[in-house]
Amino acid sequence: xxxxxxxxxxxxxxxxxxxxxxxxxxxxxxxxxxxxxxxxxxxxxxxxxxxxxxxxxxxxxxxxxxxxxxxxxxxxxxxxxxxxxxxxxxxxxxxxxxxxxxxxxxxxxxxxxxxxxxxxxxxxxxxxxxxxxxxxxxxxxxxxxxxxxxxxxxxxxxxxxxxxxxxxxxxxxxxxxxxxxxxxxxxxxxxxxxxxxxxxxxxxxxxxxxxxxxxxxxxxxxxxxxxxxxxxxxxxxxxxxxxxxxxxxxxxxxxxxxxxxxxxxxxxxxxxxxxxxxxxxxxxxxxxxxxxxxxxxxxxxxxxxxxxxxxxxxxxxxxxxxx
Amino acid sequence: xxxxxxxxxxxxxxxxxxxxxxxxxxxxxxxxxxxxxxxxxxxxxxxxxxxxxxxxxxxxxxxxxxxxxxxxxxxxxxxxxxxxxxxxxxxxxxxxxxxxxxxxxxxxxxxxxxxxxxxxxxxxxxxxxxxxxxxxxxxxxxxxxxxxxxxxxxxxxxxxxxxxxxxxxxxxxxxxxxxxxxxxxxxxxxxxxxxxxxxxxxxxxxxxxxxxxxxxxxxxxxxxxxxxxxxxxxxxxxxxxxxxxxxxxxxxxxxxxxxxxxxxxxxxxxxxxxxxxxxxxxxxxxxxxxxxxxxxxx
Numbered sequence: 058x059x060x061x062x063x064x065x066x067x068x069x070x071x072x073x074x075x076x077x078x079x080x081x082x083x084x085x086x087x088x089x090x091x092x093x094x095x096x097x098x099x100x101x102x103x104x105x106x107x108x109x110x111x112x113x114x115x116x117x118x119x120x121x122x123x124x125x126x127x128x129x130x131x132x133x134x135x136x137x138x139x140x141x142x143x144x145x146x147x148x149x150x151x152x153x154x155x156x157x158x159x160x161x162x163x164x165x166x167x168x169x170x171x172x173x174x175x176x177x178x179x180x181x182x183x184x185x186x187x188x189x190x191x192x193x194x195x196x197x198x199x200x201x202x203x204x205x206x207x208x209x210x211x212x213x214x215x216x217x218x219x220x221x222x223x224x225x226x227x228x229x230x231x232x233x234x235x236x237x238x239x240x241x242x243x244x245x246x247x248x249x250x251x252x253x254x255x256x257x258x259x260x261x262x263x264x265x266x267x268x269x270x271x272x273x274x275x276x277x278x279x280x281x282x283x284x285x286x287x288x289x290x291x292x293x294x295x296x297x298x299x300x301x302x303x304x305x306x307x308x309x310x311x312x313x314x315x316x317x318x319x320x321x322x323x324x325x326x327x328x329x330x331x332x333x334x335x336x337x338x339x340x341x342x343x344x345x346x347x348x349x350x351x352x353x354x355x356x357x358x359x360x361x362x363x364x365x366x367x368x369x370x371x372x373x374x375x376x377x378x379x380x
Numbered sequence: 381x382x383x384x385x386x387x388x389x390x391x392x393x394x395x396x397x398x399x400x401x402x403x404x405x406x407x408x409x410x411x412x413x414x415x416x417x418x419x420x421x422x423x424x425x426x427x428x429x430x431x432x433x434x435x436x437x438x439x440x441x442x443x444x445x446x447x448x449x450x451x452x453x454x455x456x457x458x459x460x461x462x463x464x465x466x467x468x469x470x471x472x473x474x475x476x477x478x479x480x481x482x483x484x485x486x487x488x489x490x491x492x493x494x495x496x497x498x499x500x501x502x503x504x505x506x507x508x509x510x511x512x513x514x515x516x517x518x519x520x521x522x523x524x525x526x527x528x529x530x531x532x533x534x535x536x537x538x539x540x541x542x543x544x545x546x547x548x549x550x551x552x553x554x555x556x557x558x559x560x561x562x563x564x565x566x567x568x569x570x571x572x573x574x575x576x577x578x579x580x581x582x583x584x585x586x587x588x589x590x591x592x593x594x595x596x597x598x599x600x601x602x603x604x605x606x607x608x609x610x611x612x613x614x615x616x617x618x619x620x621x622x623x624x625x626x627x628x629x630x631x632x633x634x635x636x637x638x639x640x641x642x643x644x645x646x647x648x649x650x651x652x653x654x655x656x657x658x659x660x661x662x663x664x665x666x667x668x669x670x671x672x673x674x675x676x677x678x
Binding site for chain 2: 058059060061062064065066068069070088108109111112113114115134135136137138140142146149150153154156157163164165166168170172174202205208209233234235237238279284285311312314315318340343346347348351352353358359362364365366367368369371372373374
């Protein structure tokens with residue numbers, strides 16, 4: 058008998074029986090449980106039970122009124138109860154689902170479609186808001202799903218990570234959390250190479266393998282005080298690229314509010330802060346153009362001078378006689 | 381296809397199709413189940429005898445194909461789909477997570493998430509707290525919660541808002557009054573669309589307050605605006621640029637946004653034309669090169 062058919066038959070028998078079904082009765086009903094030693098048949102039945110549990114069906118074992126022990130399927134614990142949603146809730150689900158399904162990197166898209174069908178909901182835009190995850194081609198849903206699985210089962214991951222401009226490094230990571238921010242997925246975890254909690258952009262992970270040994274046993278514990286949100290909201294100013302350096306940037310008063318969340322409060326029109334990622338500050342100053350002047354460090358001023366000289370040279374009027 | 385996936389599909393499709401006496405098209409059902417039409421036909425063949433082992437026809441689930449439609453005539457108590465699996469619950473929670481940014485909608489979205497978790501399997505419900513705190517999507521700390529709340533309130537009350545806004549395309553700050561027609565989140569960043577289909581980035585409001593003015597009825601296509609934002613198609617006209625050695629035509633760049641884009645590419649991009657815009661870039665870059673070649677301003 059096809060195993061799929063046997064499992065579905067088992068579900069049918071256990072959900073329609075008027076009283077718990079003893080294992081001996083199942084052996085009589087199912088030819089597949091009738092042949093072989095008691096131990097091998099028992100193992101086959103246990104594997105079938107595990108398969109049903111894996112998809113969330115709840116089999117219970119208890120005595121019936123006459124004191125005979127047997128199995129039954131708890132339909133309330135296994136199947137969806139009646140559920141209805143308000144119009145507003147439908148709009149929330151529809152809009153959120155549309156954005157997720159439009160993003161090829163969104164994990165468990167197949168599962169999301171099935172969940173929507175179970176709810177009788179459809180993906181679409183609501184009247185008052187719409188969402189888009191963005192950067193859809195930078196990640197594979199498979200890697201997000203694999204990390205999500207490792208996170209749930211607390212399994213260690215071996216990954217190959219490449220920082221821009223650097224050779225790739227092999228790392229072992231205990232994944233504590235995953236987050237999507239501004240269209241990019243990140244994994245947070247204990248990095249055994251650096252011996253500290255680090256954040257990695259999934260777009261820079263070249264390959265990844267979840268530890269397949271002892272699948273039922275976790276490889277690590279997540280520290281009780283671990284919180285993902287502070288790490289999610291870490292400013293790029295704090296990314297560990299180099300030693301901390303002091304920075305001063307003058308910004309026009311009119312647009313200074315754009316930088317207050319990241320750079321603090323200016324004094325006399327000058328923001329003073331430290332960073333371990335000067336390249337990010339240079340980008341921010343370039344974005345502001347004439348509205349800002351980076352005052353220090355001198356090294357960054359030299360870089361800005363060189364960048365602007367290059368742009369000016371590229372756009373200089375062509376001299377007569379040149380093509 | 382994997383055994384758990386096929387089990388889940390059968391348990392879903394029997395009550396789903398049975399509730400539709402007119403049947404369901406193979407293509408539609410296959411799409412819903414993320415499988416091919418042929419895969420669905422094979423699955424239906426495999427489960428044609430499900431029911432009481434060695435039972436008569438009236439003790440089996442009656443599922444059959446007629447033309448390009450699937451029908452279920454006898455459900456044999458397969459009348460409800462299974463509760464949400466771990467993957468289904470994870471996907472639902474993740475999909476809803478970006479709404480946690482919106483102060484007003486947050487409560488509604490959280491309450492809905494709680495109701496959905498209550499529909500999950502025991503294993504999924506057990507994992508839900510860890511997943512909700514450690515698997516997070518969409519929070520963007522750059523957006524001011526006060527501004528987002530004001531916009532949500534304005535949308536609910538159909539009122540206008542006013543505040544100071546930085547227009548990056550013109551590099552100018554000005555007082556704006558707008559009639560919010562909808563909120564959009566693109567690449568983790570929130571925008572508000574007004575009744576005239578102008579789009580404003582939420583983090584560029586210096587201040588924002590509700591006014592007493594009623595917002596006129598608006599018929600704004602948010603999906604279309606979202607697609608334009610995804611493609612960065614706003615303002616300005618087409619320009620020709622050289623990126624490294626390749627010449628390309630870039631659509632729709634506002635003047636200041638174009639200059640900023642070129643600055644951020646640190647000399648890798650050359651604007652080929654029009655000449656007036658090219659001259660402006662050259663003049664600005666020469667001025668700033670001189671500024672940074674000198675001692676810092678006092």
